[in-house]
Amino acid sequence: MSISRCFLLVVACAWGVVGMSGVGFAKDLSALEMTGKTVFKKCMACHAIGAGAKNRVGPHLNGLFGRRAASIEGFKYSKAIIRQGQDGMVWKAANLDAYIENPKNLVTGTRMNFAGIKDKEKRTALLAYLRIFSDNPADIPEAAPTASDRNHDLDPAILVLKGDPDYGEYLSSECTTCHQTSGADEGVPSIVAWPEEDFVIAMHAYKRKLRVHPVMQMVAGRLSNDEIAALAAYFGDLTPE
Numbered sequence: 001m002s003i004s005r006c007f008l009l010v011v012a013c014a015w016g017v018v019g020m021s022g023v024g025f026a027k028d029l030s031a032l033e034m035t036g037k038t039v040f041k042k043c044m045a046c047h048a049i050g051a052g053a054k055n056r057v058g059p060h061l062n063g064l065f066g067r068r069a070a071s072i073e074g075f076k077y078s079k080a081i082i083r084q085g086q087d088g089m090v091w092k093a094a095n096l097d098a099y100i101e102n103p104k105n106l107v108t109g110t111r112m113n114f115a116g117i118k119d120k121e122k123r124t125a126l127l128a129y130l131r132i133f134s135d136n137p138a139d140i141p142e143a144a145p146t147a148s149d150r151n152h153d154l155d156p157a158i159l160v161l162k163g164d165p166d167y168g169e170y171l172s173s174e175c176t177t178c179h180q181t182s183g184a185d186e187g188v189p190s191i192v193a194w195p196e197e198d199f200v201i202a203m204h205a206y207k208r209k210l211r212v213h214p215v216m217q218m219v220a221g222r223l224s225n226d227e228i229a230a231l232a233a234y235f236g237d238l239t240p241e
Contacts, residue, residue: 029132036129039122046114049133058112065134066189067091068240080109088183088240090190096130097123134189154204159197161229168234171227174219175235183240192238199232 029037040049046058053060059075070077070085077085084107089095099106100123102116117123172181175191183192191199206213206220207228220228 030128032125032128033132035122036125036127039117039126040129042117043126046112049130061130062133063189064091064096064130065093067134068183068190071184078109078111080107080111088193090183090193090240093127096127100126154201158204158225158229159200161200161225163196163226163229163231163233165230165233165237167227168230168232171223171231172234175231179235181238183238190240191235192240194232194236196229196232196236199235200228203228203231 043058043061046056047061048054048056049061053062055072055075059072059077067090068085069089069091070082095106100117103110103112103114105116117126178188179191180188181192183190203216203220203223206216207223209217223231
């Protein structure tokens with residue numbers, strides 16, 4: 001199936017998300033995201049995204065960031081992707097970028113019949129657009145690549161704190177009311193095996209109200225720097241099941 005056919009469908013679905021979210025993305029899209037929306041037309045014949053998106057030739061792409069590979073119930077994945085999921089692969093900015101550039105280079109045997117996007121800027125724009133459908137307020141915390149954003153002014157002294165994973169486990173009960181320690185992603189993104197620095201940056205962004213999710217702002221606001229570091233160490237050490 002041609003890429004151009006895939007992308008036409010996705011645009012329609014994306015507008016569905018605008019309607020779902022009220023204030024919506026139409027007027028809030030950055031220039032980069034708008035470019036990504038255009039690039040996404042290449043995917044629309046195979047993938048749907050947005051409100052009511054369903055699996056087509058490919059799985060729907062809602063909540064893609066932070067989602068374990070081959071984890072959508074009922075979708076018939078290739079054996080190659082299933083193996084990646086069983087090995088613990090979680091979709092993040094880095095491996096998505098590689099996959100979009102050339103799917104078969106990252107996952108030998110994938111059925112995704114797509115030549116890839118060689119232009120780095122187009123891939124970056126596409127990922128920024130896809131991220132919109134992962135970083136909704138329901139996602140706690142926001143998924144990569146937001147969490148990998150190095151454009152922060154966090155005190156370096158905070159980043160070098162070494163957390164105690166045992167203490168992090170003791171503190172983790174509030175986190176695990178939403179997040180699963182198995183690494184499963186069932187509506188709430190996995191925070192298992194996150195790079196510790198990404199975890200710390202994300203939590204401090206909530207603590208400083210730079211990120212808008214009110215629950216996460218409340219949770220992060222109660223934590224000290226040492227406690228955030230401990231949670232980062234605990235969840236970073238866990239291995240997805």
